[in-house]
Structures are given as C-alpha cells and as structure tokens.
Amino acid sequence: QEKLVESGGGLVQPGGSLRLSCAASGFTLGWRYDIGWFRQAPGKEREGVSCITGSDSRTYYRDSVKGRFTISKDNAKNTVYLQMNSLKSEDTGVYYCAPYFCSHFPSVPSGSWGQGTQVTVSA
Numbered sequence: 001q002e003k004l005v006e007s008g009g010g011l012v013q014p015g016g017s018l019r020l021s022c023a024a025s026g027f028t029l030g031w032r033y034d035i036g037w038f039r040q041a042p043g044k045e046r047e048g049v050s051c052i053t054g055s056d057s058r059t060y061y062r063d064s065v066k067g068r069f070t071i072s073k074d075n076a077k078n079t080v081y082l083q084m085n086s087l088k089s090e091d092t093g094v095y096y097c098a099p100y101f102c103s104h105f106p107s108v109p110s111g112s113w114g115q116g117t118q119v120t121v122s123a
Contacts, residue, residue: 011119022097048106
C-alpha cells in the first residue's frame with residue numbers, strides 16, 4: 001500500500017524547534033514526486049506551508065514561515081523533513097504531507113489525507 005506517514009509533532013514553547021518527518025512506504029519518492037506540507041489550525045482552513053520538488057529539490061514556503069522553516073528530503077531514507085525553528089503560537093495545528101505539484105503552491109489539493117501530526121506551540 002502506498003502511503004505517506006507524518007511524525008515528529010509535539011508540544012513546544014514559543015521560540016522552540018521541531019522537525020517533522022514524512023516517510024513514504026510502498027513507493028519511492030525519488031525524482032518523481034513533489035511533496036507538500038500543509039497544516040490546519042482549529043477552526044481554520046487547511047493551508048500550504050512548504051513544498052519541495054522531486055526533480056531538483058526546489059523549495060517553496062508560505063510567507064509567514066520563510067526564514068524559520070526548512071524543507072528537505074533524504075532519498076536514501078525515502079523521507080521528507082520539515083525543520084521548524086522559532087515557532088510561534090500561530091504555527092499550531094495538525095501538519096500533513098502529501099504528493100503534490102509545487103507549481104500549484106500554496107493551493108491545497110483535494111483528496112484523502114493521512115492522520116497528520118499535531119504541533120502545539122504554547123507556553
């Protein structure tokens with residue numbers, strides 16, 4: 001079964017850091033798949049956070065996370081990461097990863113989603 005599994009979320013104080021992982025199973029990410037990270041805060045619409053292209057690892061970020069978040073991938077581990085630094089309360093939400101077309105960033109794709117990973121930024 002092809003799927004992406006998110007992990008790495010947790011409770012962190014403002015200014016802290018977390019690294020989220022998006023592990024692929026049942027298929028190889030390689031150069032074929034762009035991967036996007038998305039988040040949904042309570043009572044809000046899901047939004048695009050970042051994206052990385054499969055072909056040349058070009059990266060995309062929403063304005064509010066530029067300079068604080070870094071997306072990367074490790075093809076050997078078949079995993080995409082989202083390093084989040086200087087976290088703010090407004091970064092709180094459930095974070096999801098999904099196959100995507102970075103050319104569509106930051107629009108949110110339709111379709112099914114995994115379970116996501118909860119990020120809570122609070123003192």
